[in-house]
Amino acid sequence: MKHWLAALAVFVFAIGGVSAQEKAPDVLVKDVTNEVLEIVRSDKDIRNGNTRKTIDLVESKVLPHFNFQRMTQLALGKEARKASPEQMAVLVNEFRALLVRTYSSALTQYRTQEVVFKPFKPDATRPDDAVVVCQIKQSGGKPIDLVYNLEKTASGWKVYDMIVGGVSLVTNYRSSFSQEIQGNGMDGLISSLQAKNKSAETRQQSK
């Protein structure tokens, strides 16, 4: 029943790199996935869990295609309007650091699982929104669906949500964020995010 947790472990990273401005959303996701996985497969350090190197890979190849502003707003839900522009800027920064570390640690778990892309079906009623679905095959289990939600922006298609085995890595934070905000205010959430990121950095350096 905890299989979605296992899904996180083989959670593959897509999106990134190359001058993808003109690319269709499905092509973009596919190209970046293949590029990143190719690097992971051939890099012993990453597979052995070298966090710094993995974060660098994610920063350079993947991040340019993520919209962290939108992700942060999605994670905050209706609480988002309570944040001042200054608070929002800090939140986006901290949430970004949290997601990048999560993605990177998931990427170091990737081994040789096969990734298959499902045929892309554009939704004519929502031309600026795209859903790209791929599947991670795993031995002895149901394949895990990995869904990317993208939106069209002036600088190309950007990912604003990733859903692994039915669990959104963005909205999964919503209820705990709102609980934190109701208990300790927006600044309370900011300081708990900062504390989390700081402790992760220290752990990483002490290794």
Place this chain on the structure above:
Amino acid sequence: MLNMIKQRSGSVRKIVAVALMTVALGGCATSGNQKDPVEGFNRAMFAFNEGLDAVIIKPVAKGYDAVMPTPVRTGVTNFFGNIADLFIGVNNLLQGKPAEAASDIGRVLVNSTIGILGLIDVASDMGMEKHEEDFGQTFGRWGVGDGAYVVLPVFGPRTVRDTVGLVLDVKADPVANVDDVSTRNTLLALRMVDNRADLLPADKVIEEAALDKYAYIRDGYLQRRRSLIHDGNVPREQQD
């Protein structure tokens, strides 16, 4: 460990009683989260399960993972997966999905024979995709609401609906119904350790991701179940 597992199926009734009692008490112990009216109890049970995992289950799973060669590991996972397919097929039938049910039964036939007693998942290579179904999902499909979130001892996260489903899952589980007690316990223990070992890589990711591990796992569980009931196609109005 063995004792614990021996008691497992026997004490399901007690667990359900606890769960129902908990839900009954829920009214007076509100925590603000609608889905989680008994958060205090749940957090305590979560901490208990985490302790149990840290002291017994995880170390055993780590040892198992280190000692067993990969093909053996895969064989064990496939073996139990094959047994589960039979009952996944029954659930698909109950959910009115005969094509999926037929595929599940086909998987059992292929894997039990060509796949040597289920050790090799030949059926997946032949394009018969593995499914994941249980009685909790079947009830969900029938329109039963999920009810409050509860953390059960040993079994972990459930909802009230899924707890009732779990009772039937255990009753229908071929492994839990093996007559010979020591064989049954060995198989149950092996399956539990194998399942846990499959999740070892996820531990680190969860540690990185979660501000509050309890809430992260709760919300993930609820999203995951909703997705499973709809076979991945959750209607837009039911999404957050």
